[in-house]
Amino acid sequence: MKFSKWHGLGNDFIFVNGFEKAPINLQQLAETLCDRHFGIGADGLVLVLPSTQADFRMQIFNSDGSEAQMCGNATRCFSRYVHTNGLTKKNELTIETLAGIIHARLVGDGSEVKVNLGEPKLKRSEIPVSGDSASTAINVPITINDITYNATCVSTGVPHCVIFVDSFQGLDWQNIGKKIEIHPLFPEKTNVEFIQVINRSEMIMKVWERGAGVTLACGTGASASLVAGVLTNKTDRKAVVHLEGGDLQIEWEEATGHVLMTGPAVESFVGDISIENSVATD
């Protein structure tokens, strides 16, 4: 099976062209191929597919095999992938995802992509949370190891729980993120962002991703964090988010209510892998 490896600020994906022949058992394939010791190694597996509603369809699986509705960094990589591989000449693309149709545009010299994530939703889950309402989303208290954190929960296609911190010094954010991902407040699980605001147009973000753990960047997460910053009056509607793997420009447009994310997408290598022996065929 031919594949290529792409990353958006170090958030890396294995891309497979599903136009000719789509692989089977995708959950298991994702888990096997994304393994950094026994596989190719990646945060996720992305399938490039035809669509009846948009230019293309993107299917994405996390490294633990779970399917995600959407992925910001993968969308940027996807937009460049279809160009590099001669599947389109269009600079403006529509991409069908489980979170709806996403619009993306190659900008500058074509190495950067601006993705329109649409209107963010202020909620913790698509699934109603029994006993309370999933609409409770700002200043949600979450207690981990006897410490209570205030979270702002925003969906930008996938669920995010944003926690503002004064500093990362001494903060075991990986361990806290791991526990919040599976907290009962989030019946679909959640991505968790820790944000230190530098000023109204700049912040530092560390992320624990649902289904993938620590990653170097998360596009929908940076977008959700800007929305959370605006809603809690910590930031303006336009900001640079400094991630472990680099910077993203995020804007929550006043006129449309849409969130726009701009950043790079890079192909790191191409390869061929035999999957017959590693994937069950049931």
Ligand SMILES: N[C@@H](CCC[C@H](N)C(=O)O)C(=O)O
């Ligand atoms: N890295 C992504 C988000 C990928 C999906 C996420 N792990 C989930 O399951 O919700 C991004 O750049 O947005």
